[in-house]
Amino acid sequence: MAERAVAGAAFEALLRHSRTLLIVVDHRLRIRSAGPVAAELAGRPADALPGMSLIAALGSVPLDAVAREALASAEPAVGETELGHRASRSFSVEGLRLPDGGVVLSLSEISALRRAERVRRDFMANISHELRTPLTSIKLLAETVADGAVDDGASARDFAVQIEREVDHLAQLVDELLDLARIESGEVSLTIAPLRPSDVIARLAERIGPMADRQGMTVRVLPPPAEPDHPMVAGDAERLGQALLNLAHNAVKYSHRGGEVRLAWSATEAAVRFEVADDGIGIPEAHRSRIFERFYKVDRSRARDAAAEPERAGAGLGLAIVRHIAEGHGGSVGVRSTHGSGSTFWVDVPRAPHP
Ligand SMILES: Nc1ncnc2c1ncn2[C@@H]1O[C@H](COP(=O)(O)OP(=O)(O)OP(=O)(O)O)[C@@H](O)[C@H]1O
Ligand SMILES: [Mg+2]
Known part of the structure; x- marks a missing residue:
C-alpha cells in the first residue's frame, strides 16, 4: 500500500511539474487528469479539463489518433502534434495503454527543433536562389559566345566584361556568406x-x-x-x-x-x-x-x-x-x-x- 502511495505522489509531481506534459484519458478518451500546462495549451482553467473529451479540450486530431492507437494496442503509439494558441507549439507524443484500459499520453516540446529546421530550410532555399541567378547569366553569356553569335572583338570583350561582373558578384556573395557563418558560429x-x-x-x-x-x-x-x-x-x-x-x-x-x-x-x-x-x-x-x-x-x-x-x-x-x-x-x-x-x-x- 505504501508503495502505491509513493507511486501516486510521484505521478502527481510529474503531472504538475515535469517539462514532459502528461495527460491521462479513460477508455472513451475523456480526460481523467492533466497538469496546468495542458490546461494552458487548451486555453481553459485546470479544473475544467477532467471529464472533457481529449479532442474537445485540445482540438488536436493527431493527438486523438495517438490515444486511439495506444488504446488498441499493447505497444506504445507515437506521433507529433501542434498545440496552443494558433497551434504555434510542436510536441512529440507517446501514448501508453494503462492496465485499466485508459491511456497516458506524454508530450515533449520540440518547437525549438522545428523552428531551427525551418530556418535551415529557408536558408538553403535562399542561398540556392542567390547563387542560381548569376550562374544562369554566366551560362547564357558563355553559350552565346560559344555559339559563334559574337563575331567582332568589341562585342566579345563586352561579353567577357559582363561575365566578369557576374563572377565578381558571385565571389562577393560567397565572401559574405562565409563571413556571416563565421560570425554567427562565434568563430570571430x-x-x-x-x-x-x-x-x-x-x-x-x-x-x-x-x-x-x-x-x-x-x-x-x-x-x-x-x-x-x-x-x-x-x-x-x-x-x-x-x-x-x-x-x-x-x-x-x-x-x-x-x-x-x-x-x-x-x-x-x-x-x-x-x-x-x-x-x-x-x-x-x-x-x-x-x-x-x-x-x-x-x-x-x-x-x-x-x-x-x-x-x-x-x-x-x-x-x-x-x-x-x-x-x-x-x-x-x-x-x-x-x-x-x-x-x-x-x-x-x-x-x-x-x-
Ligand atoms: N539606406 C537604405 N535605404 C533604403 N533601403 C535600404 C537601405 N539599406 C537597406 N535597405 C533595404 O534593406 C535591404 C537589406 O539590406 P542589406 O544590406 O542587408 O542587403 P543588400 O544591400 O540587398 O545586399 P548586400 O548588403 O548583401 O550586398 C536591402 O535590400 C534594401 O531593400
Ligand atoms: Mg547592403
Whole structure:
C-alpha cells in the first residue's frame, strides 16, 4: 500500500511539474487528469479539463489518433502534434495503454527543433536562389559566345566584361556568406580596444568616398557634438568599420544620383551612437523590422540588375552582418526611415571606461 502511495505522489509531481506534459484519458478518451500546462495549451482553467473529451479540450486530431492507437494496442503509439494558441507549439507524443484500459499520453516540446529546421530550410532555399541567378547569366553569356553569335572583338570583350561582373558578384556573395557563418558560429573573436569615435567616422568617410563618387554623391561628416569628457568606444576597429561600411554602402546604393550621405556620432552615458543617413528611396514601414534578417530585401527588383549595375546587386546579407557585429560588441542596431525620402541607420556601441 505504501508503495502505491509513493507511486501516486510521484505521478502527481510529474503531472504538475515535469517539462514532459502528461495527460491521462479513460477508455472513451475523456480526460481523467492533466497538469496546468495542458490546461494552458487548451486555453481553459485546470479544473475544467477532467471529464472533457481529449479532442474537445485540445482540438488536436493527431493527438486523438495517438490515444486511439495506444488504446488498441499493447505497444506504445507515437506521433507529433501542434498545440496552443494558433497551434504555434510542436510536441512529440507517446501514448501508453494503462492496465485499466485508459491511456497516458506524454508530450515533449520540440518547437525549438522545428523552428531551427525551418530556418535551415529557408536558408538553403535562399542561398540556392542567390547563387542560381548569376550562374544562369554566366551560362547564357558563355553559350552565346560559344555559339559563334559574337563575331567582332568589341562585342566579345563586352561579353567577357559582363561575365566578369557576374563572377565578381558571385565571389562577393560567397565572401559574405562565409563571413556571416563565421560570425554567427562565434568563430570571430573581437579585438576590443578604446577607439576615438571621430577616427572611426573619418576612416569610414575615406572608405566610402570612391563609391559615392561613382554615384555622383557627396559624403558629409557632421561636426561631432561638444562632449567635454571625450568619450571613447570599446570596439574592434576592423569589424566595427566593416559594419559601418555596410551601412554606408547601402546609403549610396539605395539613393539617387547627386544625393548626400551624412556620417555622424553622438554619445550617451553608456554608449556611442554612429549614424549613417541618406535622402534616398527609404524603407516602407512594413519592412523595417525585417531588413536585419539575412537574405531579406525590400523588393528584389529594386536592387538593380547585377549585370547592368553591379553596384546595386545584393544578397540581403549586409544588414545581418551589421547586426551580428553590433551585438557582438554588446551593442545594437536601429533604423528610422521615411518611405520615399531617406533613411538613418545607427549602431550603438558601449563606451570604453575612462583610463
Ligand atoms: N539606406 C537604405 N535605404 C533604403 N533601403 C535600404 C537601405 N539599406 C537597406 N535597405 C533595404 O534593406 C535591404 C537589406 O539590406 P542589406 O544590406 O542587408 O542587403 P543588400 O544591400 O540587398 O545586399 P548586400 O548588403 O548583401 O550586398 C536591402 O535590400 C534594401 O531593400
Ligand atoms: Mg547592403
